[in-house]
Amino acid sequence: MSQLETAPLNRKPSWIRAKIPGGAVYQETINIVKEHKLHTVCESAQCPNLGECWSRKTATIMILGNICTRSCGFCAVNTGKPTELDMDEPRRVAEAIKIMGLKHAVITSVARDDLKDGGALVWKMTIEESRKANPGTHLEVLIPDFKGKWEHLETVLSAKPDILNHNVETVPRLHKVVRPQAKYERSLEMLDRAKKAGFVTKSGLMLGIGETEVEIESTLRDLSEIKLDILTLGQYLRPSEKHLAVQRWVHPDEFLHWKTVGLGELGFGVVESGPLVRSSYHADEQSAKYVS
Numbered sequence: 001m002s003q004l005e006t007a008p009l010n011r012k013p014s015w016i017r018a019k020i021p022g023g024a025v026y027q028e029t030i031n032i033v034k035e036h037k038l039h040t041v042c043e044s045a046q047c048p049n050l051g052e053c054w055s056r057k058t059a060t061i062m063i064l065g066n067i068c069t070r071s072c073g074f075c076a077v078n079t080g081k082p083t084e085l086d087m088d089e090p091r092r093v094a095e096a097i098k099i100m101g102l103k104h105a106v107i108t109s110v111a112r113d114d115l116k117d118g119g120a121l122v123w124k125m126t127i128e129e130s131r132k133a134n135p136g137t138h139l140e141v142l143i144p145d146f147k148g149k150w151e152h153l154e155t156v157l158s159a160k161p162d163i164l165n166h167n168v169e170t171v172p173r174l175h176k177v178v179r180p181q182a183k184y185e186r187s188l189e190m191l192d193r194a195k196k197a198g199f200v201t202k203s204g205l206m207l208g209i210g211e212t213e214v215e216i217e218s219t220l221r222d223l224s225e226i227k228l229d230i231l232t233l234g235q236y237l238r239p240s241e242k243h244l245a246v247q248r249w250v251h252p253d254e255f256l257h258w259k260t261v262g263l264g265e266l267g268f269g270v271v272e273s274g275p276l277v278r279s280s281y282h283a284d285e286q287s288a289k290y291v292s
Contacts, residue, residue, distance in 0.1 A: 013249045016235065016275050060106040060142070060280040061093055063126055064119045068110035070181045074169070074206060076239035082114055090126040094133035104284035104291075105130065106165075108142035113181070118144065120152035127159035138162040138291045140202070140283055148186045150193060157197055162291045163230070164194040165202040167279055168223070171215035177244065178209060192226040200290040204232035204279045207255075210247040216258065224266040230286050231268045233258055234277035250275065 062077075064085070071079045097105045107126060112119040123143065130139055140163040146152035157164070168191075172184040187203075195201045203223055207216065223231060233255060238246050255273040262271035270286050 009246055009249070015252050016237075016249075060108055061096065062108050062110065063089055063093060064109040064112050064122055066110065069113040070111045070179075072169075072182075073178050073180070073244040074209065074236060074239075076243070077110060082110070082112060085115070085122070087122070087125075090122065090129040093126050094129040097130055097137060098133050102134070102137055104138045104140065104287055105134070106140045106142060106280040106283050108280075109144065111144040111181075113147060117155065118146040118149065118152050120146065120155035123156045124159045127156070127161050131159070138284075138287055140165055140280070140287065142166065142279055145182060145186050145190055148183070148189070150190075153190060153193060157194065157199065162200065163202055163287055164191075164199045165230075165279060166190050166194075167204045167232075168219065169204070169206055170209055171205075171211040171219045173215060174210055188222060188226060191223070191228060195227050195229075200229050200287075201227075202230035202232070202279075202286075203228055204234070204277075206236035207233060207250045208246055208248050209236040209244060217261070220258070220262060220266055224262075224268065228268060229290060230270040231262055231272070232277050232279050232281070232286075233262075233271070233273040234281075235275040 065082045066078060067080045067082045068075070068077045069079070069082065093107065107130070109119060109123065123141065127139055127141065130137065139161045141156065141161040142165040143153075143156060145166065166187060168184060168187045169182075170178045175182060175184050191201050191203055205211075205216070205219065211219075220231070235250050236244075236246060238244065252275060255275065255277075259271045259273035262268045262273070269289055272282060272286055
């Protein structure tokens with residue numbers, strides 16, 4: 001790649017602009033989430049696209065509570081000992097999806113390493129309840145790695161989600177600081193197992209957290225080798241002073257470069273690549289090639 005324009009690290013560059021939340025549809029989405037006592041990753045992870053997505057009446061529902069048992073260096077979701085396991089949550093998720101009238105719903109969760117099954121049963125129930133209440137809705141699930149206990153992955157897959165999403169988040173060298181309780185090879189194996197089982201697979205990386213160009217390309221090749229279908233690439237944004245610092249602002253032209261490489265040489269079916277792209281950003285449009 002050619003030398004690109006850079007921006008000082010002490011302020012966000014001009015190409016990072018998020019829509020200011022507001023409007024009737026945005027408020028309606030807030031009301032639905034609150035009335036059904038649901039958590040969203042949009043709020044818990046401080047997503048910059050919350051205003052845009054909620055104004056389109058889309059939200060990524062987060063199940064199994066809002067306290068995570070892991071302490072990833074990039075994530076704004078609270079870490080600690082979870083205090084709840086709400087077995088009525090699957091019903092409320094399904095009902096909220098129905099009220100929103102979603103054609104494509106994204107469901108994610110915190111990691112629940114405190115549970116014997118990592119929350120797999122609640123995942124299965126949520127998918128099944130959502131399918132029953134919304135037979136015409138595509139269901140995309142963004143799941144944790146279940147510590148490599150593949151019987152729990154099988155529990156989730158048995159509910160037949162339309163898309164199986166699991167983010168590798170960063171390059172192998174940075175996993176110890178970015179995802180200290182996760183393993184790069186484990187994440188690849190999860191995606192590989194889901195793909196071999198016949199599912200549409202999706203994963204994503206954050207850029208600007210210390211990776212090199214060579215490492216990005218190597219990681220994308222790893223994902224290509226397991227025949228990943230959908231790839232997302234976005235700029236890492238630091239949630240607070242307690243989290244890992246941004247190492248560089250990645251120029252939009254670089255995101256375009258990786259999209260071109262991904263769609264061309266590496267053969268991904270869909271690549272969503274840009275500064276504000278997040279895993280579920282425009283997920284309904286990303287999935288159009290694979291579900292109808």
